[in-house]
Structure formats: C-alpha cells, structure tokens
Amino acid sequence: MANEGRYCKSQERRRVPHRLHCARNFPALAMSPLSVSDLAVSRGDRTVFSGLSFRVEPGEILHVQGRNGAGKTTLLETLGGLRVQIAGTIAGGPGASERHWLGHRSALNAALTPLENLRFWCALNGAGDSELLPALDQLGVKAQRNRLCGTLSTGQRRRVALSRLLAVKRPWWFLDEPLAGIDAAGLQLITQLLAAHAGEGGTAVVTSHQALPDSLPRLRALALDA
Amino acid sequence: MNEKYELYVWSSYGLGAAVLLWNLLLPLWRRRALLRSLNEARDEGE
Amino acid sequence: MWTWFHRLASPPSFYRFADRLAPWLLGLGLLLLAVGCYGGLFIAPADYQQGDAFRVIYVHVPAAALSLFVYVLMAVAGAIALVWRMKLAECAVVAAAPIGASFTALALVTGMLWGKPTWGAYWVWDARLTSELVLLFLYLGVIGLNQAYSDARTAARACAWLALVGVVNVPIVHYSVQWWNSLHQGSTILSLEAVRDPKISSSMLWPLLLTLSGSFAFFFAVWLRRLQNEVVARERGANWVRDCVLQAPLAAVSNEQSGMTGPELDPSMQSRQGRQRHGEPRGAD
Amino acid sequence: MNAMLDAAWAVFVRELRLALRRPAEATQPLVFYCVLALLFPLGLAAQDVGLRAFAPAIVWVSALLAALLGIERLFRADVDDGTLEQWLLADVPFPMLVGAKLAAQWLLIAAPLIVAAPLIALALNLQPQAIGVLLLGLLFGTPVLVFSGGFAAALTVGAPRAGLLIPILVLPMMCPALIFGAGAVRAAQVGLSVEGPLYFLAAMMVLSLTLLPWAAAGALRNALE
Numbered sequence: 036m037a038n039e040g041r042y043c044k045s046q047e048r049r050r051v052p053h054r055l056h057c058a059r060n061f062p063a064l065a066m067s068p069l070s071v072s073d074l075a076v077s078r079g080d081r082t083v084f085s086g087l088s089f090r091v092e093p094g095e096i097l098h099v100q101g102r103n104g105a106g107k108t109t110l111l112e113t114l115g116g117l118r119v120q121i122a123g124t125i126a127g128g129p130g131a132s133e134r135h136w137l138g139h140r141s142a143l144n145a146a147l148t149p150l151e152n153l154r155f156w157c158a159l160n161g162a163g164d165s166e167l168l169p170a171l172d173q174l175g176v177k178a179q180r181n182r183l184c185g186t187l188s189t190g191q192r193r194r195v196a197l198s199r200l201l202a203v204k205r206p207w208w209f210l211d212e213p214l215a216g217i218d219a220a221g222l223q224l225i226t227q228l229l230a231a232h233a234g235e236g237g238t239a240v241v242t243s244h245q246a247l248p249d250s251l252p253r254l255r256a257l258a259l260d261a
Numbered sequence: 262m263n264e265k266y267e268l269y270v271w272s273s274y275g276l277g278a279a280v281l282l283w284n285l286l287l288p289l290w291r292r293r294a295l296l297r298s299l300n301e302a303r304d305e306g307e
Numbered sequence: 308m309w310t311w312f313h314r315l316a317s318p319p320s321f322y323r324f325a326d327r328l329a330p331w332l333l334g335l336g337l338l339l340l341a342v343g344c345y346g347g348l349f350i351a352p353a354d355y356q357q358g359d360a361f362r363v364i365y366v367h368v369p370a371a372a373l374s375l376f377v378y379v380l381m382a383v384a385g386a387i388a389l390v391w392r393m394k395l396a397e398c399a400v401v402a403a404a405p406i407g408a409s410f411t412a413l414a415l416v417t418g419m420l421w422g423k424p425t426w427g428a429y430w431v432w433d434a435r436l437t438s439e440l441v442l443l444f445l446y447l448g449v450i451g452l453n454q455a456y457s458d459a460r461t462a463a464r465a466c467a468w469l470a471l472v473g474v475v476n477v478p479i480v481h482y483s484v485q486w487w488n489s490l491h492q493g494s495t496i497l498s499l500e501a502v503r504d505p506k507i508s509s510s511m512l513w514p515l516l517l518t519l520s521g522s523f524a525f526f527f528a529v530w531l532r533r534l535q536n537e538v539v540a541r542e543r544g545a546n547w548v549r550d551c552v553l554q555a556p557l558a559a560v561s562n563e564q565s566g567m568t569g570p571e572l573d574p575s576m577q578s579r580q581g582r583q584r585h586g587e588p589r590g591a592d
Numbered sequence: 593m594n595a596m597l598d599a600a601w602a603v604f605v606r607e608l609r610l611a612l613r614r615p616a617e618a619t620q621p622l623v624f625y626c627v628l629a630l631l632f633p634l635g636l637a638a639q640d641v642g643l644r645a646f647a648p649a650i651v652w653v654s655a656l657l658a659a660l661l662g663i664e665r666l667f668r669a670d671v672d673d674g675t676l677e678q679w680l681l682a683d684v685p686f687p688m689l690v691g692a693k694l695a696a697q698w699l700l701i702a703a704p705l706i707v708a709a710p711l712i713a714l715a716l717n718l719q720p721q722a723i724g725v726l727l728l729g730l731l732f733g734t735p736v737l738v739f740s741g742g743f744a745a746a747l748t749v750g751a752p753r754a755g756l757l758i759p760i761l762v763l764p765m766m767c768p769a770l771i772f773g774a775g776a777v778r779a780a781q782v783g784l785s786v787e788g789p790l791y792f793l794a795a796m797m798v799l800s801l802t803l804l805p806w807a808a809a810g811a812l813r814n815a816l817e
Contacts, residue, residue: 079458080541116681118817119392131683140674146613147606158602159682159689161595266359269424273417274344277366280413281340281525284406285333288532295536299543389810441764448761455751464814465747469761472743472807475799476765483768483792487775 067127068092069114069207069238074123076106076113083109085122089257091240093206096233096251099242101259107242108139108211110259114240115209129207132160139212141196145185149176149195152184153202162203170201174224189216200228208232208239226251316395318538319547325531333528339521346514363421365514369522370414371435374442375477377407377526381449382474385467395534397463398541400470401453402533406526408446415439434485441480445473459541599684600692607696622704625658629712647716648777651726652733652770654712655705659737660762664755666697666745667812676816690812691805694742702734722780725790729773732793739804740765746808750815769796 068090075085083106091097099107112118114125115136128134143152149171157164171177174194179187187195193216200208213225226248229239233252241247247254314320347365381403388396418436419429430436449466456462542548611618632650636643670676679689709730710723718726744761748754776789 077460079460081544117677121392131681134681136677136681138674138677140672140677142674142678144606144610144669144673144675146610151606151609155602155606156678159599159678159684161598161683266362266424269420270348270359270362273363273366273420274348276413276416276420277370280370280409284409284525284529287405288529288536291536292532292539295540299539299548302543303549437767441767444760444764448757448764451757451760452747452751452754455748455754455757458750461750461814461817465750465811468807468811468814469747472804473764475803476768479768479796480764483771486788486792487771 069128070126071114072124072126074110074113074120074125076109076118076120078109082121084259087123087259091238093238094233094236094253095238096229096247096254097238097240098247098254098256099240099259100256105259107259111209111211111240111242129205133205134207134209135200135203135205136209137196137199137211137213139215141192143184143192143195146183148181148183149187150180153195153199156199157202160203164202166202167198170198171195173201174198175220190218190221193217194221194224197225197228200232206237208237208241210239210241212242212244214243214245222248316393318395318542318545319551321395322535322538322547322551325535329528329531329535332524332531336521336523336525336528339517339524341521343514343517343519343521346517351511351514360421360424361511363417365518367414367417367421368515369519370410370417371439372519373522373526374407374411374414374439376523377403377410378442378445378470378477379474381407381470385470388464388467389471394541395538397460397467398534398537399530400449400466401459401463402537403530404446404449404453404466406529406533408443408450410522410526411439411443411446415443432484434481437484438477438481442477445469445477448473596684596688599682600688603679603689603692604696607693607700611700618700619704621658621661621701622708624661625654625705626708626712628657629654630715633716644717644719644781645778647713647718648722648726648774648781649770650716651709651713651718651730651777652774655702655709655730655734656737656763656766656770658705659701659734660741660759663697663701663738663741663745664748664758666693666742667749671749671812671816676812680813680816686813687805687809690742690746690809691801694739694805694808697742698735698738702730702738706730706734718777719781722777725780725786726777728790729776729793732790732797733769733773735797736769736793736800737762737766739800739808743804743808743811746811746815749812769793772796 070090072088073085074087076083083104087110089097099110101107109118113120114128115134116128116131117136142156143149147155150167153167153171154164157167168177168180171180174197176187176191176194176198179191179195184192184195193213197213208229214222217225222245229241229247230251232239315324343365347362351362353359353361381400384396384399384403387393388400415436418439422431423429449469452469453462453466456465539548629650632646633640633643667676670679680686682689706727709726713723713726714720740762741758743765744758747761748757751757772789772793776786776793779786779789
C-alpha cells in the first residue's frame with residue numbers, strides 16, 4: 036500500500052527500532068472479520084444504543100466516534116467481551132487469547148512497579164515476559180521500570196499500559212481512549228504502533244475524542260451519534 | 262377469654278393487622294408518587 | 308403453557324395481568340383472613356394446656372410460613388434473573404424483600420408474645436427462632452444492598468446473588484442451632500417441639516388453614532402491586548408505560564395533587580420509606 | 593490446566609507482594625484483634641471466673657470482627673484501576689482468580705490471627721488442653737470467614753458507601769461457624785467429645801471454598817457491568 040510505504044520512510048527518519056514494523060502475519064484463523072448486526076446494549080436500565088450493525092475487516096483500524104454518553108466505551112466493552120448485549124449478534128470476533136483490551140484505566144496497581152505489574156499481567160495471560168523490556172524501551176518508559184506506578188505521570192502510566200500491545204502479540208486490539216493524557220510525542224508513538232499493527236494484518240478498534248492522524252492506513256470511522 | 266392471656270393475644274393480632282396495613286398501603290403510596298413523577302416528566306417533555 | 312409464561316414475562320403484559328389479578332387476590336386474602344381470625348379468636352376452643360395463649364398461632368404460623376416461603380421465592384426468582392437475565396425476575400427479588408422482612412419481624416414478635424405465657428420467657432435460643440432471626444438479617448441485607456446501589460439493575464442482580472447464597476445458608480443455620488441447643492438443653496427442646504406441633508383438633512385447625520391461605524393470597528396481591536411499581540419505575544422511559552399506565556389514572560392523580568392528606572405528610576413513614584418511594588432518579592443519566 | 597494454576601499463583605503472589613509493600617496496613621487486623629480480645633477482661637471484675645467461660649466466644653468474635661476490618665476495600669483498588677477487567681478477559685476462569693485472591697487474603701489476615709490466638713486464649717485463662725481445639729476450629733472456620741467477607745465485598749464493590757453493610761451481610765453466614773467453633777472449645781473445656789463440631793466446621797469450610805468464589809466472581813462481574 037502506497038500509504039504505508041510513505042509512513043515507513045518517515046519512521047526511519049525518527050529512528051524507531053526496526054522490529055516495530057517488520058511484517059509478521061497473524062495466523063489466518065484469527066483473522067476472520069468481525070460482523071456486528073442489530074446490536075443493542077444497555078447500561079443499567081438505559082439502552083445506550085440499539086440497531087447497530089457494522090463490519091470490521093482484518094487489517095482495518097476502526098475509529099469509534101461520538102459525543103459523551105453516546106456509548107463508545109460501552110460498545111468497546113461489548114466487543115471486547117466485558118459486557119453482554121441485550122439484543123443482536125457479534126460474529127467472528129476474537130477469542131480470549133487473540134485480543135488486547137486496554138480500558139481507559141491503565142490496569143496498573145499504584146503500589147507496584149511497571150515491571151511487576153506487567154510481569155503479573157503476562158503470567159495471568161500465560162505469556163512469557165521476555166519481550167517486556169524491549170516493549171517498555173520502545174514506548175520510552177524503560178527508565179521508569181522500577182519506580183512505583185503511583186509516582187509516574189498519567190502519560191507515563193499510559194505508555195506502560197500500551198507496552199502490553201508489544202510485549203504480547205495479538206491480532207485484535209480494543210483500545211479505549213488511548214490518547215487521553217498523552218503528549219504530542221506519545222500521539223506519534225501510538226500512531227506508529229497502530230500503523231505497524233495494521234501493516235502486519237492486525238485489526239484495531241479505537242475510541243477517541245481526538246481525530247486519528249490521516250496517515251494511518253485503512254482508517255475508517257464509525258459515528259455512534261447518527 | 263382468659264384475662265391472663267388477653268394482652269398477648271390481642272397485641273399479636275394487632276401487630277398482624279398493622280403489618281397487613283403497612284404492606285397494603287406502601288405499594289399504593291409508592292405508586293402514587295411514581296405516577297406523579299412520571300406525569301411531571303411527561304409534562305416537562307411536552 | 309410455555310408461550311404463555313414467556314408472554315407474561317414481558318413487562319407490559321405482566322402489568323395488565325397483575326392489574327386484573329391483584330384485586331381478586333387481595334379481596335380473597337382479606338376475606339379468608341377475616342373469617343380465619345374470627346374463628347381463631349372466638350370459635351376455636353381454648354387449648355387444654357396453653358389456654359387462650361395458643362390463639363397467637365393464627366397470626367404466628369402464617370407469618371412464619373410466609374417468611375420462609377418468600378425467601379425461597381426470592382432465591383428462585385434470583386436464580387432465574389441471573390441465568391436468563393430476565394428483568395421481571397430481577398424486580399421480583401427486590402419487590403419481595405420488604406414484604407418478607409415485615410412478615411419475618413411479625414413472626415419473631417408474635418413468637419415472643421406466644422413464648423412469654425407458654426415458656427415463661429420472651430426469647431429462647433431454639434433453632435426456629437434463631438434461624439428466623441438470621442432470616443430477618445438476610446432480608447435486611449437484601450434491602451440494604453438494594454438501596455446501596457444507584458443503578459437499579461446492578462442493585463437487583465447483586466440482591467439476586469445474595470438471595471441465592473442466603474438460601475443455602477438458612478438450613479445450615481437452622482441445623483447448627485438445633486445441634487448447638489441439643490448439646491446443652493435437650494429437655495427444653497423436646498417440650499418446645501411439643502408446644503410447636505400440638506395435636507390439633509379440627510375446630511382449631513380450620514381457622515389456621517384459613518389464615519394460612521388468606522395470608523398467602525394477600526402476599527401475592529401485595530407482591531404483584533410492588534412488582535408493578537418496580538417494573539414501571541425501571542421502564543419509565545418506555546412507550547407502554549405512557550400508553551397503559553399513565554392514561555387511565557391521570558384524573559385520579561391530578562385530584563390527589565390538589566387536596567391530599569397522604570403519606571407525604573406523615574413524617575415517620577417518610578423517614579423510613581422515603582428513599583424507597585422516591586428512589587426514582589435511579590439510573591438517570 | 594497448567595496455565596490456570598500459573599495465573600492463580602500469579603494472583604496469589606501479587607497479593608502477598610502488595611501486602612509487603614504496606615506492612616503496617618497488613619498487620620492492622622492482628623493488632624485490632626489483640627486489642628479487642630484483651631478489652632473484654634477489663635470489663636469484668638479482676639479474677640472473675642466467668643472469663644474462662646466466655647473465652648471461646650471472645651476469641652471467636654474478635655477474630656470475626658478483625659477479619660472483617662477493611663475487607664470492603666478488598667476489590668476496590670482492582671476495580672478502580674482497571675485490573676479486574678484484565679482478570680475477566682484473561683483466558684482463565686474468573687472464579688479461580690477470585691479464589692486465589694481470597695486464599696491470599698486468608699494467609700494475610702487470618703493466619704496471623706490463628707498464630708496469636710493461643711496467647712490471647714492463655715491471657716483469658718482458657719485451659720491449655722482446650723487450646724488445640726481452639727486452633728483447629730479457627731483453622732477450619734477462618735476460611736469461611738474470609739471467603740464470605742470476600743463475597744460481601746464483591747457484592748458491595750460498586751456501592752460507594754457500603755462499609756456498614758458488610759457486617760450485616762456476613763454475620764448471618766458466620767453464625768454456624770461461630771456456634772461450632774466456640775462450641776468445640778466449650779466441649780473441650782468440660783471434657784466432651786469435640787469431633788462433631790469440628791467435622792461440621794470442616795464441612796462448612798469445604799462448602800464455602802467451593803461455592804463462594806463462584807458467587808463472588810458473579811457479583812464482581814455484575815458490579816463491573
């Protein structure tokens with residue numbers, strides 16, 4: 036894809052480690068499209084949205100948009116498997132070990148260090164932790180790996196949380212407001228991560244108030260207000 | 262009825278009646294409040 | 308039968324069904340209770356052992372039976388709510404708890420009033436009284452848990468879990484207290500059992516059967532009414548509420564608004580039940 | 593199966609590590625337990641013979657209250673920082689993870705209470721021959737206590753101010769354990785057989801170890817939704 040080529044060149048300039056975007060295709064099995072039809076989800080007794088139908092193809096980045104309370108997070112939670120819909124079907128989605136879920140909370144205990152938090156997370160998911168340090172390095176928080184998470188800034192915690200995406204490779208990403216509390220350099224970093232992920236054939240569903248950069252390949256918007 | 266027991270028996274029947282009344286009235290009151298708030302909400306909406 | 312059941316579970320058809328059924332159940336219940344109480348107070352002969360004190364039985368036994376029955380009903384509704392995510396069952400749990408609690412309290416107090424003249428003490432730590440007390444705490448736990456959450460659905464489902472765990476707990480408490488007692492005061496237990504299960508003559512029996520069935524009918528009538536309220540409160544935005552709840556009684560409500568001396572003016576009731584009755588802002592966004 | 597055990601072990605170790613980070617907080621239940629139990633004699637006349645009779649109940653009730661101290665916070669941090677979402681989404685049965693967390697809590701809260709119990713029992717003039725029974729009873733009874741406390745904490749985790757609700761939810765579940773735990777000690781004091789109550793306690797322990805993690809997991813899932 037022409038778009039992607041341009042993107043890679045710009046990355047080289049910024050000397051991002053090469054392995055970030057070396058193509059590694061995910062097994063074809065995991066990559067069936069996710070198709071949602073006539074979905075209705077409620078929080079408590081309030082139906083947040085209903086009659087929602089869309090498809091996510093492998094390799095796509097779906098940007099879920101909408102005003103506050105439109106149900107972005109609710110939709111993401113339903114797709115990720117945290118919430119049960121009241122009507123409609125979700126077909127072809129990922130299994131538990133094929134998806135990354137990053138909520139708007141970072142899932143880091145304040146009294147543990149980033150490394151301890153992430154090692155725990157790896158053990159929870161039955162994954163090795165050999166990729167942890169390189170992942171923290173790529174996200175620029177390797178130096179903070181032995182400080183308590185409670186002493187890190189919001190952006191740093193966000194970066195630590197995002198390093199899970201690199202530490203364990205999974206084809207489906209569900210990211211809830213990954214850009215919240217992150218600086219310009221961080222925004223660039225996340226853009227690179229997403230582009231590299233899509234380049235490898237991975238899929239991402241992202242909620243965000245901010246616009247995602249147009250440079251991203253196969254970016255598609257889903258507006259929940261409509 | 263034997264006076265020795267009168268107090269116990271009558272008070273238990275009285276309490277029973279009170280419980281019945283309480284159970285009877287409470288849903289009615291709540292229903293009334295509910296209908297009023299629903300009506301208000303509808304009037305505001307219109 | 309199954310489709311009928313399924314249709315009933317939808318809030319609007321349940322609402323209409325309850326509207327038709329509840330008045331009949333209430334009338335039947337009150338009639339049976341009135342006849343039963345009259346029979347119990349004036350027709351049944353005095354017991355040869357306990358004298359007139361045994362007449363408490365016509366209040367105590369129905370209340371105790373209801374308290375257990377309502378808890379089991381709550382647990383069954385809770386299981387249905389958790390397995391099939393059925394809204395009506397969630398409401399059923401929450402609606403049953405206050406009624407069950409009131410009858411449990413009645414059973415406890417009448418038990419004490421019966422105990423004083425027959426055993427000479429208001430309270431005896433026997434298995435039935437103690438498990439009844441624990442049951443009251445379980446009911447209070449359900450009511451408290453329901454009010455602790457601001458979201459009605461989360462609250463109802465938490466209550467369903469509690470009811471399920473509690474229903475396992477009640478028999479355990481009962482048998483543990485029984486055993487605890489038999490270790491230390493075996494003789495009182497024996498005489499107590501005899502008091503609780505007297506060889507009852509038919510002129511004593513029929514009022515009991517009447518008050519028993521009457522209070523069950525009464526419970527179901529009140530429960531249906533509470534369920535209606537609960538369902539309407541949770542479905543307040545739905546179209547059917549507008550169509551079939553608000554249309555008919557509109558005139559009645561506006562009348563009441565003008566010159567009413569109602570519960571709103573009763574401060575004691577207000578403080579105890581205010582939250583429950585005015586819990587409407589729940590789940591509002 | 594192996595991955596499941598690894599994950600549960602990871603949860604267990606994480607709990608211990610977190611407790612080690614805040615040692616003062618972790619020892620609070622123990623201190624509270626000792627203070628509470630040793631307040632009772634001060635309410636009686638010096639050398640009161642009644643103390644010995646009340647000792648089993650004092651030890652048990654104090655343990656009960658100490659274990660409930662702060663249990664409402666059990667899941668709150670994990671819910672607030674999003675950790676529990678990751679537990680739910682991991683490819684491991686959620687009740688298993690909840691069970692592992694509760695097991696760690698038992699080790700952190702209840703095990704110190706069991707260790708301290710003999711000293712308190714001696715201070716309360718309990719006969720030395722009854723102390724073994726007391727410890728055995730606590731060994732069987734405290735898991736019931738911690739697991740039902742965990743269940744109550746899971747039930748109330750979404751409710752902001754439910755601290756006072758937890759004792760109301762837990763105490764009915766603790767009645768049988770209290771009856772048999774203190775009952776066994778009283779039986780030992782007068783030389784009666786203690787096997788019955790202890791068997792009953794062990795059965796209750798098995799029941800709560802098997803059922804309550806599932807109930808707690810269901811309640812947590814509900815609170816997160």
